[in-house]
Amino acid sequence: MIIDRETLTDRRGLKTLAGAFIAALLSMTLMDMLPSSLMLSLGLFPAIGLLFGPWGALGCSVASVVFRICTGVDLPLSVVTGFNSLMLAYIPYRVWYSTMQDVRPKVPVLGTSHNMAKVLIVMVVSSVIYTSIDHMSYMAIVGPEQVWIRSLYTLMSTLPTSIVLVMVCILVTGTLKMQHWTPRIKMERDALDRIDPKVFLVAGISIPVVMVLSGFNDATIVIGTVVVMALSVFVCIRPTMSVRQRDRPTYNASKRINTFDNQVNDRIIIIFNFLGLGILAAIMALFQAGLLSDIPLMMDLAYANEGFGGIPPEVLGADLSAYTYLTLAAIALSAVILFFLEFIERSVVDPMKSMARNTKDFVVSEAVMSADDMHDKCKPYLKRNDEVGDLARSIEKMARNVANYVKDIDSLTKDKQAYRAELAIARQIQMGLVPKDFDIVDGMGVRIDGVMEAAKYVGGDLYDFMILDGGKIALSVGDVSGKGVPAALFMSRTKALMEDHTVHRSNPAEVFTEVNNALAKENNQMLFVSSWLGIMDTYSGSIDFANAGHCPPLVWRYETKRAEYVEMEPCPVLGVVPDAEYRVESITLSPGDRIMIYTDGVTEANDSYEEFYGSDRLREVFEDTAGNTIGDQIKVIREDIKTFVGNAEQFDDITILVLEYEGRKRPSTGLRSLD
Known part of the structure; x- marks a missing residue:
């Protein structure tokens, strides 16, 4: 040392x-x-x-x-x-x-x-x-x-x-x-470290044997003592x-x-340690009370050596007997502890550790380890009829269920990805139905711009405009009940019907009547459309319109710099009541005036507190942004809606269509006079 x-x-x-x-x-x-x-x-x-x-x-x-x-x-x-x-x-x-x-x-x-x-x-x-x-x-x-x-x-x-x-x-x-x-x-x-320890081991074993055989003479005692001391020093400093x-x-x-x-092994060790201390105390108490009988062999050894160190033979024999009891108790206690620990480890602890490790590997591998691999690892314990067997069977079943769930999730993920791809295509198709070329009205005394944003991949909102004979332009905005693919399909049919009947009729009420009757047939899903259709004479600025349960348009007057909602008579939505009656109403725009048609997704946009954007705020923003171009005005309105909504999810489709009337002269139809 x-x-x-x-x-x-x-x-x-x-x-x-x-x-x-x-x-x-x-x-x-x-x-x-x-x-x-x-x-x-x-x-x-x-x-x-x-x-x-x-x-x-x-x-x-x-x-x-x-x-x-x-x-x-x-x-x-x-x-x-x-x-x-x-x-x-x-x-x-x-x-x-x-x-x-x-x-x-x-x-x-x-x-x-x-x-x-x-x-x-x-x-x-x-x-x-x-x-x-x-x-x-x-x-x-x-x-x-x-x-x-x-x-x-x-x-x-x-x-x-x-x-x-x-x-x-x-x-x-x-x-x-x-x-x-x-x-x-x-x-x-160092030098001592290079000495072979086997030399000292052989010496430590052979010297006592030589001393016994030689009868413990002075030479063997001295040599044995020196060797043992050297061995002790070597053990200490090596x-x-x-x-x-x-x-x-x-x-x-x-x-x-x-x-x-609180592990099982620790509890067993703690119990047996207290038991060992109790046995030591009990043996000492019995020894002191004289209740332990002396062992004859130990008594014979004590009397044969006549005691030592001043200890009488009878006391030495009793001590040796007590130590014999202690030794036997310690050996028996140690054997019992080892037996129980080995039994607990083999029957409970080792299987639990093995299954815990395998379960952890299964979780960490994210089910890369197959259910068959887990079955093979749990196989040694599956036939047991105790709690370990129940746990092994549960883990094996869990692994198979998880593997099946992973397969199902993979299949659903693939289906979902394919479904999203199909929806993306459907969105592209639907957006292709919405007019994007607003320049086709150039020279007609008006400017038009619009936007449509679906709450899902596809939506039930739609806006449209078309040029008619006689310098007229048809404007329409619609909103189908519901959202998603069914609403988009129903709106596509509505758009086709509106275009077909608007081309042949200049009366918006008659157009709505025909479209309503066509939609009401075989409408088992009971979908309906709220819509607004206006036909504008670009020469006079007058708009004849019909309303089918839609939001009132918002008109901004250039002269007053104020925006007002158009008052309309209530009429039923399209697709529910056959032969419903619709009325034609009119408004007139002056040069510089603007009209905005929108869906209820604008005014009913809600924030995280379930409060609506509202018609008053829409009118104020429409007034404040009237100095912008209609395209910038729509962008500002849309950004204001996003600011109001915040982190809340978009609940409904949003559609806005704005027309600005610039005025247009009617071409002369009179004959030139003859000289």
């Missing part, structure tokens, strides 16, 4: 040393105060060393020396005990980070049977190594007499308590989110990996596994 100046000045390291010192000293003091000779506090040292590394081990060693001196043990034996305590606490840390690692150091965690097994193996191996070191050190000091019984006493007092307490400490530190300590990582290999980061405290990367996060 290398401790350089930078490490010594590490405040967290010193805090760790102080905390380990206090915890170890309190545990030994508490056990000394109890009316029992059992030293269960030794099991805390491996747990502290495993989790807090060299600083924790050093704190335990110092606490052991201080405690021994305070209890009357001579200094040399206290120092040996301190060294043994250092090894007891440090060996689990070194074994864990020397054998249980990959490229990145991983702190001890619980939560799975694999992790539990690693922790238990480290505790067993560490207890055996510590017992061997303790055996050799005491053999060198007091000789081979009574050392074997002491080694058995040490192993049995360390192993069971360390198994239980290390799991408790791992859970407690994880719950409190305390940082664990990872080992120093050298960037370069880097655990060839390339790793500098020794510093790191956060527990697997901290979540050690917290009380």
Whole structure:
């Protein structure tokens, strides 16, 4: 163990040393105060060393020396005990980070049977190594007499308590989110690192065998002690990996596994840890009450060695019996924990994790993983008759349903795209029915402009104008009930009928009568059209018009600079009542006057508060923009409607048609006089 100046000045390291010192000293003091000779506090040292590394081990060693001196043990034996305590606490840390690692150091965690097994193996191996070191050190000091019984006493007092307490400490530190300590990582290999560890391993095994066979003479004791000490030093200073980061405290990367996060494995571990502590306390209480019968083999060993360290044989035998019970209980408890964890993992946790991972992959892949793939992944659990089987079958069914839904959505998307393409074509066709060439009226004393915007791809609004004989122009605007394709088809039929009858009749009322009767036939959908039709004499400026339930036109007078709505007699809409009567009314425009015909999509445009644009606002904007050209005037009106509506969706089709009368002289029809 290398401790350089930078490490010594590490405040967290010193805090760790102080905390380990206090915890170890309190545990030994508490056990000394109890009316029992059992030293269960030794099991805390491996747990502290495993989790807090060299600083924790050093704190335990110092606490052991201080405690021994305070209890009357001579200094040399206290120092040996301190060294043994250092090894007891440090060996689990070194074994864990020397054998249980990959490229990145991983702190001890619980939560799975694999992790539990690693922790238990480290505790067993560490207890055996510590017992061997303790055996050799005491053999060198007091000789081979009574050392074997002491080694058995040490192993049995360390192993069971360390198994239980290390799991408790791992859970407690994880719950409190305390940082664990990872080992120093050298960037370069030194001379010791190049020495083959197998040499020391062979030596560590062969020397005790030679000592036993040789009868523990002085030479073998000295050689064995030197070799074991050298092996201990090598284990302490040898880097655990060839390339790793500098020794510093790191956060527990697997901290979540050690917290009380309500996972099944964690609950089982918590329950068995409390159970283990309860068993330790129960054995101590029964031992103190004399209710545990002594084990004959342990009593024979105690009397055969006549006790040791001033402990009477009967007390030593009772202690060994109690430690035997503790060891058997710890082994049984560990086996039960591993069995239950393995059972829970295989029957519940692993299937749940597998299905959760497969479900996540299925979701992330956006159903690229087929339902058959999900079936294959869930197949091992489909035949089970428990909750896991129900879940597997539900997930497999869900995957198939999702796959079917995705196919249906793809099909609907394709159909929708085709439908939108067809609607786009229908829109182009409908817009082709609306006149775009407004210059055809040039020279007739009028200017015309208009706009139509459907609420959907196609709409039920339409405007039209045509030139008639005798210097007349027909203007019409219509609005079919409803929107979309049915309204567009009904309006196309209405437009064709209006054009056909307007060409042959100069009376708008008669045109409406014929169109109404034609639309009313076989109108099973009960669609209807509100319309306004006017026939204007461009020479006089008079307009004869008929109204079929439509909005009143808006007329702006050049002379007064005011706009007024045209008063009309109410008449029925087209396509509902056969043989309905329509009346002809007239208005006259003077040069500079304008007339605007529109649909109710203008005045009934609503904002997000469900308030209408209204006829008053339309009249004001029409007045204020009369100084613009009719094309710019329509654009300003349309922008004002958009501003009013805001983010609200367009509810109805919008159509505006504006005519400005400039005046026109009637051509002379008289004969030239003869001279």
